[in-house]
Amino acid sequence: MAYVPDMKTRSTGGSVAKFLTSRAFLAPIIAMIVFVALWEFLVWVNNWPDYVMASPSDLPAAYAEYWGLFVKYGWQTLWRTVVGLVLAVIVGLFLGMIMGFSRLMRDALYPLLVGFNAIPKATVVPIVALLFVGAHDFNTILIAFMISFFPIAVSVSIGLSTLEPEYRDILRALGASQGTIFWKIALPKTLPEFFGALKVAVTLAFIGTNLMEIVSPHGRGLGALFDSGKTNSDYPLMFAVLIALAILGIVLYYVVVALEKIFAGWADRQPG
């Protein structure tokens, strides 16, 4: 099971003050502060100029200068990633169901999927860019989808194919239909695996979006902003984009964690 931060203090603590002083909140904040301080220190102690490595203290200026672009491009990157991810969930669930319920389809599709997943998506990007020239949104969503559906398909198929036969039998003996068995038992039982895969898929989808945005000429999104920083040797801007991407990734990851709490919270056991 993937790492799920302990958010119990928030739900039971109640007050905002209590949350702000809780371990769940303070621990990651302190970790980030230590990370930024180390970064700043490394740049300072090596006396690296801006065009080798930007330091955190350069970033506020970069954000201030390009704030409008950050908001505009950040939104573009975010919505394309989310749409790609939603597609990945739909197709991944569908493929996972087919492979989970049918031995034949599992044998038939697995090598194909593994092979497809083994192809570095960076090599697919120019092909797609040429194939659908000018269709920025479509291309970006396509790459985000292609890079992220695999873990979802695999985890759902494994979840369904490892369902103990007794679980099926208790309903089958009552004459329940396959649909009812899927809906009442197979699907909920697979949710923890599904969310584990979705957490992996979220970060993968971001990588896919940015691959396309960086490569595609006159692109949009944070990837294009990164690319223009590169062209103009504006290193603080490049690093500012990377941090912005990291923040978007974290936000989306915690959205998935929140959804997991709602739909598969039962699988989370408190230790001890």
Add this chain to the structure above:
Amino acid sequence: MTFPMIKIEGVRHAYKTPSGPLPVLDGLDVTVEEGGFVAVVGPSGCGKSTLTKLVAGLMKPDQGMVMVHGEKVTGPRSTVGMAFQNPVMLEWRTIIENVMLPLEIVSTKMSKSEQKDRANYLLELVGLEGFGDKRPSELSGGMRQRASLCRAIVHKPDILILDEPFGALDAFTREDLWQTMHKVKDEEPFTGVLITHDLRESIFLADQVVVLSQRPARTQYVLDVPNIGPRDLDHLYTPEAAEMLNILRHQIEVAQGRAAA
């Protein structure tokens, strides 16, 4: 004409495996009267669980007949309840929601509150009052098995199939559950088929014990347990019980090929 509740006659069955058919049942005869309780014992891997699948209608035999109420079993019937060694609790549901599951399939006309009342009544019967809102992970193995029993009988099945339901429990918990079974059968009459490896369990719960031979299984021996009314654990330590256990143990040794008939 009255029919026995379950009649299994001359059943043969083989599983298809990559290395050819694997015969598991070869001449199985079991008859259970309405309200009867039959325990099936035999060497491990002899096809006892296959028998439960046949009665539940989850499988069809290659040859022979499985009849319930005088009618040939052709598929699953909603009047069967099942409990396994694994309590098979749905962890995303509370205990009472687990118990209500069969009602959602077969008693769709029943209102939610009626379903709840029925489930609560059964939970109380097996000693789980107050645990309905807990998650399965919060309960001990014995308690989960009690809940599983409630789920097996919640829709008032006429046949209850128990496939080693107490096999994974410790000895004391198991004896507690034997007594609970008697209580349940008094309040909620059913016709029972119990698969077990425990000879004491078989004579304590059942009124007839069927010994199967090694695979491919046939009916090797049938022992009638005298009806002595309400039973408690003391009855397992009488000379009569000792004699029944001796006979059964001898039959098991014969089935395993370790003793001559």
